[in-house]
Amino acid sequence: MNMIPATAPAFKPADYKSSVKPVWCPGCGDHSVLLSFQRALAELALPPEQVAIVSGIGCSSRIPAYTNCYGFHGVHGRSLALASGLKVARPDLTVLVASGDGDGFSIGGNHLLHACRRNIDLTYIVMDNRIYGMTKGQPSPTTEPDWDTAISPGGTGLSPFHPLVIALASGANFIARGFAGNIGGCAKLIAEAVRTPGFSFVQILSPCVTFRPDQQRGWKDLVHPAAVPETDDPARAARRLMTDDGFNIGVLYRGKREPYQPAPKAYLAPSHLEAEFAL
Amino acid sequence: MNRPASLSIALTGSGGAGVMTAGQTLLDAATSSGLYGLMTRSTGPQIRGGEAAAMIRLSSHPVQSHGDRFDILLALDFDNVERFAEELPLDSESLIVADPAAGEMPAFLKASGAAIGLVPMAQLAKSIAGSRISMVALGILARIIGLPESAVIAAVAESIGRKKPEALAASEKAVMAGSAAAPEVNVPKLALPHTPRAGRWSITGNEAAAFGALKGGVKFVAGYPITPATEILEWMAAALPQCGGVLVQAEDELASINMIIGASFGGAPSLTATAGPGLSLMTEAIGLAVASEIPLVIVDVMRSGPSTGIATKSEQSDLNIAVYGLHGDAPHVVTAPLSVADCLLTAQWSVHLAETLQTPVIMLSDQSLGQARVVIDRPGDLAFATQRLAPEAASVGYARYATTESGISAMSVPGFPGGQYTADGLTHNARGTPTSQAKDHVAQLDKRQRKLDSFDFGAHWAEIDGEGELAVLTWGSSTEPLREAIAEARAGGTDVKLIALRLIAPAQPGRLTAALAGVKRVIVLEQSHSGQFWRYLRAHYDLPKDAIPIHCPGPLPIRPGEILTYIQQGVPA
Amino acid sequence: MNGGKPAAFDSVAAFFAQALAIEVEAAERYTLLADQMEVHNNKEIAAIFLKMAAIESEHRREIVRRAGDTLPTGIPADVSWTNPDGPEAIAFEDVHYLMTPRQALLLARFNEERAARYFESIAASATDPRISAFAAEMATDERLHVSWVDQWLETFAADELDRADDPDPPVYSE
Structure with a gap:
């Protein structure tokens, strides 16, 4: 039954929208993801100034400037590191990280492993379109082996990377997959990811209209809600993710690891430490 | 007897012999008797068991660099000691103390012409249950240099702890045995001032850098282990949480630099410490911090390069x-x-x-500073009016990168309502919005340059000392040996002006021109193979016509005597 | 995407809340799509989407007038419907920067039609006769919009363009 909330919501999705207009191609899934971000933040009722969105380089990484939150559009592949420093220094903030399959899994691959292992309370959203868009369509770690491109004529012949399996093995505490075309569904996943303490990883299948027009209709038909409910058992999750068809949508794993948050022990003036040097 | 100004002692031995601990104990004992001192260490490539040398210089005046030669070398054994040959200049005035059981004395030691005193140190140690050869060595050294054995024993007690009375008793016996067995030699004794050392500090360069940064207000450190910078991170790991901050060990230098960018964006003054290889990895993100105007301190404790180079040895070759x-x-x-x-x-x-x-800000320390321990007078307190310019109140249309007169614009931090902006490595306009317009690009380039051009760096830009027609221009760790050379030159009646740059970039041509007033000749001194500092000066400053570079690479330190020769006799072509 | 199953409402106010949310979303979506077209220099389509946005905004105001006192105090942030997007919102992935006016209008028509069907199904299934009546009114509105789009479509000749014929390759930017 549709009910009316007793009070007006504190924030509307539009409160998280900036005046900067996206440069993404019309038809790109990232437009949908941007809306999902805004809806999730409205659902979480977070004041925009309490939210920071950090990104690297690539189409997906343009997202921070399109929001009315604090943002950091850094260098290629290092968004998780930058966000980790920010969250450790400012645990009061809600920190989301936006990335793509090239930025996040290729040049930034090592940081993904260690962000999962460290389990800082971050939400990592990877818009996966299995291609490099901003450099004109080179294969990424998730590109199919036979996808023909100028830099890899006839395809790479390499098995695609399974980011969710790697995230689980590395210690991520929350693992989900969404499809950009389902704006409301992605918003729910992002909100859940933010609510879950520790490192949350959401892979969003976000079609590339320009270099992967095949995804446009194909993915819409392929995605399906995960057939089994989420698990907190890493062994079950591992089996499930290993046998996953790549199009299961929903929360796939939610663990119980405590987030890493080093904290100051005292607030002494530095001069108090000088005794250590004094003879 | 003519008392020397300082005494330099080297202790060598293979790992497990306790050379480093003994060196530290000797420094403690000497400084408890009112002396100042310096200790550096040199080791082989092995993690454990390798040959090691502790190099100590003691003086009644503060000393922060090594001299030209060693007065005493005490070798516990000869295992691979030749590896230190170049680092331990000995001459006919020197004394070598060695164990007759150590075997054939290496050729370089024999060739030095130094007097030799043989003491069966291993045998003496063996005869005292629970003692160590290094304690015997300490006793020998105490006797030779005129340090009371009681001071050594007190320092041993401090080091091994009074909770182990048996170990302490054995050490005491060994020290006394060493003292009794010391060779009768004519090594000049240092005058012991016996002034109270209270108020003095024992500190390494890496500790000093970490402590200085903490005093500067650093609240966040991220770093990746690397020799010779790791001690900064280790000291910070314990100290920072006591002072309201935190440290994170990153997965690599790419992560550590980006972590501190994130933390500083969040409002925490942030620092990382690394060495050349790490700095190389960090450069892309340092550029990001320039473009997005994020305050950062990167301490590069330089070591011999390029590439992995000599990780444990110093060089001033990361200037470029x-x-x-x-x-x-x-x-x-x-x-x-x-x-x-x-x-x-x-x-x-x-x-x-x-x-x-x-x-x-990239701070170029180096291995010779970072890993040297000195006993010095307590440094004076400094207070800087450090403030990151912040927006006063939430305003409509806040422009993070407003092109102000000073180039400095108000930096909002997350949590501040109305100050939201996206920091960006893309060329951006005053609001931070990406742009590829020429006017925006130029406006922001100008603004960022203006911050440095219009800032008054004040007197700290350089240390300037003395007057003279000859000036020696240097930077960083080459300064202390130069000071010593200049003091010697002055004692000999030659006036020399010392100009040591603490601020490498941005260049301060006006200030240097003023400092060079009346100077006719300049020697430029540095520890790099290619003359990086010399070339940098030539590019950015007007030097007198008569300007000559002296640049030699690591790993050997620049010695005061070499510099003095250049001052007195000129630089050979 | 189909309209999905009609929702059940526990009050007239709840119905209006959802109807409003649908119109708000539709208007916002058209505006965003107009922005995209503007950024990509397809001004003709941007103008069409802006006009559609204006129609949806006017429809929203009409609902407010019609609801009168029964209007809920706050528009819920989270009104759900059974399909991923609102019954009247164009999916982002259905547009292309080179789309023609006919393509844009056919898309708009598809969504107006979808909205009409959605409200028709509520009108048919609601147990509260007042909700049925209001839903029927909404459906009539949406049918009117369909007829407007149809009239508009007549002003454009068939001009189907194959997107693969794009004479300009994509550019690199980072």
């Missing part, structure tokens, strides 16, 4: 990468401490500059 290593036009600050103790001031100042100018 520190000044020129960023792509694009990326104005930033490069500083350099001028002594072990000066690491404190320079680090504190570097934090001040970074926060005030909202730009990265």
Whole structure:
């Protein structure tokens, strides 16, 4: 039954929208993801100034400037590191990280492993379109082996990377997959990811209209809600993710690891430490 | 007897013999008797069991660099001791103390012409249950240099702890046995001032840099282990949480630099410490911090390069990468401490500059400063009016990168309502919005350059000492040996002006021109193979026509005597 | 995407809340799509989407007038419907920067039609006769919009363009 909330919501999705207009191609899934971000933040009722969105380089990484939150559009592949420093220094903030399959899994691959292992309370959203868009369509770690491109004529012949399996093995505490075309569904996943303490990883299948027009209709038909409910058992999750068809949508794993948050022990003036040097 | 100004002692032995601990104990004992001192260490490549040398210089006056030669070498054994041959200049005035059981004395020791005193140290140690050969050595050294055995024993007690009375008793016996067995030699004895050492500090350059940064207000450190910078991270790991901050060990240097960018974006004054290989990895993100105007301090404890080079040895050869290593036009600050103790001031100042100018500061320390321990008078307290300019109140249309007169614009931090912006490495306009317009690009390039051009760096830019027609221009760790050479020259009646740059970039041509008033000849001194400092000066400053470079690479330190020769006899072509 | 199953409402106010949310979303979506077209220099389509946005905004105001006192105090942030997007919102992935006016209008028509069907199904299934009546009114509105789009479509000749014929290759930007 549709009910009316007793009070007006504190924030509307539009409160998280900036005046900067996206440069993404019309038809790109990232437009949908941007809306999902805004809806999730409205659902979480977070004041925009309490939210920071950090990104690297690539189409997906343009997202921070399109929001009315604090943002950091850094260098290629290092968004998780930058966000980790920010969250450790400012645990009061809600920190989301936006990335793509090239930025996040290729040049930034090592940081993904260690962000999962460290389990800082971050939400990592990877818009996966299995291609490099901003450099004109080179294969990424998730590109199919036979996808023909100028830099890899006839395809790479390499098995695609399974980011969710790697995230689980590395210690991520929350693992989900969404499809950009389902704006409301992605918003729910992002909100859940933010609510879950520790490192949350959401892979969003976000079609590339320009270099992967095949995804446009194909993915819409392929995605399906995960057939089994989420698990907190890493062994079950591992089996499930290993046998996953790549199009299961929903929360796939939610663990119980405590987030890493080093904290100051005292607030002494530095001069108090000088005794250590004094003879 | 003519008492020497300082005494230099080296202790060598293979790992497990306790050379480093003994060196530290000797320094403690000497400084408890009122002396000042310096200790550096040199080791082989092995993690454990390798040959090691502790090099100590004691003086009744503060000393922060090694002299030209060693008065005493005490070798516990001869295993691979020849590896230290170049680092341990000995001459006919020197004394070598060795164990007759150690075997054939290496040729370089024999060739030095030094007097030799043989003491069966291993045998003596063996005869005292629970004792160590290094304690016997300490007793020998105490007797030779005129240090009371009681001071050594007190220092041993401090080091091994009074909770182990048996170990202490054995050590005491060994020290006394060593003292009794010391060879009768004519080594000049140091005058022991017996002034109370209270108020003096024992500190390494890396500790001083960390402490200075903490005093500067650093609240967040991220770093990746690397020799010879790791001690900064280790000291910070314990100290920072006591002072309201935190440290994170990153997965690599790419992560550590980006972590501190994130933390500083969040409002925490931030620092990382690394060495050349790490700095190389960090350069892309340092450029990001320049473009997005994020205050950062990157301490590069330089070691011999390129590549892995000699990780445990010093060199001033990262100047080029520190000044020129960023792509694009990326104005930033490069500083350099001028002594072990000066690491404190320079680090504190570097934090001040970074926060005030909202730009990265690369501080070029080096292995010879960072890993040297000195006993010095307590450094004076400095206070900088450090403040990161913040927006006053939430305003409509806040422009993070407003093109102000000073180039410095108000930096909002997350949590501040109305101050939201996206920091960006893309060329951006005053609001931070990406643009590829020429006018925006130029306006922001101008603004960032203006921050450095219009800032008054004040008196800390350089240390200037003395007057004379000849000036020696140097930077960083070459300063202390130069000071010593100049003092010697002056004692001999030659006036020489010392100019040591603490601020490498941005260049201060006006200030240097003023400092060079009346100077007719300049020697430029540095520890690099290619003359990086010399070339940098030639590019940015007007030097007198008669200017000559002296540049030699690591790993050997520049010795005061060499410099004195150049001052007195000129530089050979 | 189909309209999905009609929702059940526990009050007239709840119905209006959802109807409003649908119109708000539709208007916002058209505006965003107009922005995209503007950024990509397809001004003709931007103008069409802006006009559609204006129609949806006017429809929203009409609902407010019609609801009168029964209007809920706050528009819920989270009104759900059974399909992923609102019954009247164009999916982002259905547009292309080179789309023609006919393509844009056919898309708009598809969504107006979808909205009409959605409200028709509520009108048919609601147990509260007042909700049925209001839903029927909404459906009539949406049918009117369909007829407007149809009239508009007549002003454009068939001009189907194959997107693969794009004479300009994509550019690199980072």
